[in-house]
Amino acid sequence: MHTIDIGRRIAVAALLLCTANQSLLGETVAERAAPCLACHGETGQSENPEVPSLGGQPAPYLLIQLYIFREKQRASPAKKDDPMIQVMTEMTTGFTDDDLRNFSDFVAKLPAPKPPADAGDADRMQRAAALITQNRCNSCHNLDLAGRDNIPHIANQREDYLVRTMREYKSNDRRGYDGAMAEVLAPVNDQQILDLAYYISRFR
Amino acid sequence: MIPRVTAQRSILLAGTIAGVLFAAPAFSQQPPASAPPATASAAAPALPPGSPLIGRPDGNAAAAKLAPVAPPPLPAAADKLPTAKLKLPPGFNIEVYASGIANTRSLRVGDKGTVFVGTRLGNKVTAIVKKDGKTEIKTIAEGLYRPNGLAYHKGTLYIAELSQISKIDNVEANLDKPPKPTVIYTDLPKDEAHGWKFIAIGPDEKLYIPVGQPGNNVLHDKDHGQIRRINLDGSGRENVAVGVRNTVGFDWNPVNKQLYFSDNGRDWLSEDVPQDELNRITKVGQHFGAPYCYQGNFLDPEFGWGHSCREFEPPVMLTGPHSAGLGMRFYTGKMFPAKYKNVIFLARHGSWNRSAKFGGDVVAIFLNKDGTVKSSEPFITGFLDNNNYIGRPVDVEFMADGSMLLSDDWNGAIYRITYGKAQVAGR
Numbered sequence: 190m191h192t193i194d195i196g197r198r199i200a201v202a203a204l205l206l207c208t209a210n211q212s213l214l215g216e217t218v219a220e221r222a223a224p225c226l227a228c229h230g231e232t233g234q235s236e237n238p239e240v241p242s243l244g245g246q247p248a249p250y251l252l253i254q255l256y257i258f259r260e261k262q263r264a265s266p267a268k269k270d271d272p273m274i275q276v277m278t279e280m281t282t283g284f285t286d287d288d289l290r291n292f293s294d295f296v297a298k299l300p301a302p303k304p305p306a307d308a309g310d311a312d313r314m315q316r317a318a319a320l321i322t323q324n325r326c327n328s329c330h331n332l333d334l335a336g337r338d339n340i341p342h343i344a345n346q347r348e349d350y351l352v353r354t355m356r357e358y359k360s361n362d363r364r365g366y367d368g369a370m371a372e373v374l375a376p377v378n379d380q381q382i383l384d385l386a387y388y389i390s391r392f393r
Numbered sequence: 394m395i396p397r398v399t400a401q402r403s404i405l406l407a408g409t410i411a412g413v414l415f416a417a418p419a420f421s422q423q424p425p426a427s428a429p430p431a432t433a434s435a436a437a438p439a440l441p442p443g444s445p446l447i448g449r450p451d452g453n454a455a456a457a458k459l460a461p462v463a464p465p466p467l468p469a470a471a472d473k474l475p476t477a478k479l480k481l482p483p484g485f486n487i488e489v490y491a492s493g494i495a496n497t498r499s500l501r502v503g504d505k506g507t508v509f510v511g512t513r514l515g516n517k518v519t520a521i522v523k524k525d526g527k528t529e530i531k532t533i534a535e536g537l538y539r540p541n542g543l544a545y546h547k548g549t550l551y552i553a554e555l556s557q558i559s560k561i562d563n564v565e566a567n568l569d570k571p572p573k574p575t576v577i578y579t580d581l582p583k584d585e586a587h588g589w590k591f592i593a594i595g596p597d598e599k600l601y602i603p604v605g606q607p608g609n610n611v612l613h614d615k616d617h618g619q620i621r622r623i624n625l626d627g628s629g630r631e632n633v634a635v636g637v638r639n640t641v642g643f644d645w646n647p648v649n650k651q652l653y654f655s656d657n658g659r660d661w662l663s664e665d666v667p668q669d670e671l672n673r674i675t676k677v678g679q680h681f682g683a684p685y686c687y688q689g690n691f692l693d694p695e696f697g698w699g700h701s702c703r704e705f706e707p708p709v710m711l712t713g714p715h716s717a718g719l720g721m722r723f724y725t726g727k728m729f730p731a732k733y734k735n736v737i738f739l740a741r742h743g744s745w746n747r748s749a750k751f752g753g754d755v756v757a758i759f760l761n762k763d764g765t766v767k768s769s770e771p772f773i774t775g776f777l778d779n780n781n782y783i784g785r786p787v788d789v790e791f792m793a794d795g796s797m798l799l800s801d802d803w804n805g806a807i808y809r810i811t812y813g814k815a816q817v818a819g820r
Contacts, residue, residue, distance in 0.1 A: 249463070249465070252465070252466060252467070253463065253466050256466035256467065257466070260515065260516060261516075261536075262515075262516055286467045289466075289467065290467070323446070324446060325446050325449040325450075328449050328450060328459075328460065329460040329461075338463070339462075339463035340460065361583070361585060364538075366463055366466075366514060367461065367463065367514070367585075368584075368585030368586045368587075368588065369461050371585040371586070372445045372585065372586045372608055372609070373445050373446065375445065375608070376444055376445070
């Protein structure tokens with residue numbers, strides 16, 4: 190319940206901002222993106238629960254995500270009432286193809302999020318580092334977990350968002366662009382998901 | 394050799410771990426360099442059988458070239474399409490038939506000339522109507538999930554989503570106000586891996602539906618790794634082929650009526666092995682090898698033990714490593730020169746799991762009288778430019794006049810290929 194309440198509050202805030210935003214013509218992308226960054230973090234680093242940091246994301250990945258939100262393809266039937274997804278659907282409704290491109294290019298320039306001061310429990314970090322290698326996360330996401338092209342930057346992403354995302358990929362509730370993440374997460378159990386998120390969010 | 398390779402791999406692993414250790418202050422209390430063997434072995438536990446990760450290299454520069462290639466979500470502008478860079482045999486012309494349709498995949502042509510387009514990454518089925526020199530693009534169904542597969546039969550359009558089949562009767566009379574598709578079949582798994590479908594209706598008036606292997610290299614249960622057929626009302630399921638890893642294209646030989654199908658071999662084994670396959674079904678229920686034997690002569694290192702490739706139907710042709718042969722059709726039209734009569738045109742989507750990309754073209758495959766393959770040659774090339782895709786062929790289909798349509802899901806476009814008098818660019 191707690192999470193949903195937060196989500197609703199974000200939704201209401203974003204909708205208000207979004208409506209205001211769309212009523213003004215001739216704004217720059219930076220001005221139009223202000224409501225996005227109000228939730229996702231102006232410096233590329235999100236301070237809001239389960240809201241992802243957008244800094245350091247490659248433009249092609251951002252474009253794919255915005256497209257999927259606009260086309261209402263992000264949610265499985267089980268997640269269709271998810272407030273986070275509803276916010277993004279509302280935010281992207283009416284976006285033209287050029288809007289999607291411009292927002293992706295703009296957001297891609299935000300600096301990557303920084304690792305937290307908390308370096309993490311050494312044993313758990315070591316255990317999770319082995320999982321990264323075992324699951325070849327660094328094969329597609331790169332050794333520095335910074336991603337490239339259609340593959341997202343995951344280093345120092347919010348831990349709660351990483352947990353949520355991996356669980357949703359595993360259960361086919363986050364409908365990705367293709368089945369790649371659903372396939373690789375199929376044999377990964379929930380404790381391992383928690384460890385991976387712990388490590389990736391503290392990666393340095 | 395083998396011990397040496399292992400040693401190099403361990404060193405590489407140790408280096409990776411050392412890099413992480415070095416970068417993370419919290420790890421400075423860890424055992425010093427005298428203990429790295431334990432760390433290295435902990436970093437690479439054995440993968441469980443069937444793991445999608447088997448064979449993937451650990452993160453390094455070479456591995457980074459092998460990840461799946463994602464197409465742009467937005468279709469390319471008409472003036473950015475690569476037709477000028479595409480090469481065809483002398484006398485053939487290529488023009489843009491339609492553009493601006495995201496992720497164009499399977500193609501079907503209706504009796505009145507409507508071109509129907511399926512998609513894997515979008516949620517719509519599209520119809521293209523040409524009238525008085527004008528192109529109209531209409532959405533005839535939306536809110537679908539991976540509606541990749543289409544079949545057209547006696548006025549009805551069949552649509553294959555990831556895990557259900559539906560139909561729109563009398564579709565060409567209802568393009569402006571199409572009814573919601575009626576679901577006729579839902580007895581299908583929901584796996585994402587190899588879950589999108591190509592479908593077709595055979596000379597026996599049955600609907601042929603493939604169900605791919607639900608992962609790169611995994612065992613099949615009774616519902617996966619097959620081509621099945623059903624009656625047009627959804628009844629009477631029967632497997633016509635098993636041991637099929639993932640076919641995304643098939644058609645019937647107009648001479649012997651046998652079903653020929655493309656099948657994509659496993660990934661993450663090596664650059665060149667196994668090759669993809671072109672198969673044909675000579676008897677209902679034949680086993681084509683996956684996941685025990687690939688390319689007719691290669692026992693899988695994981696599942697092949699205790700088997701021989703002689704247990705399985707060999708392919709009629711190897712179509713190249715990771716080349717991803719998708720849509721294929723036999724040519725029965727009148728426009729192309731006589732040498733193309735009953736030839737298979739196979740669209741190869743092109744590799745991702747290979748350092749030097751391979752495929753990304755359309756090949757013509759010539760058969761002997763007995764239905765075996767005589768030879769093959771390139772038909773359309775040029776989609777690969779400096780190891781990058783500028784387009785990716787998905788499906789071939791023919792119009793009533795014998796011209797060819799080709800879908801390109803990278804650009805969200807459909808091209809038309811004609812023979813004879815040069816066409817005016819149809820943009």
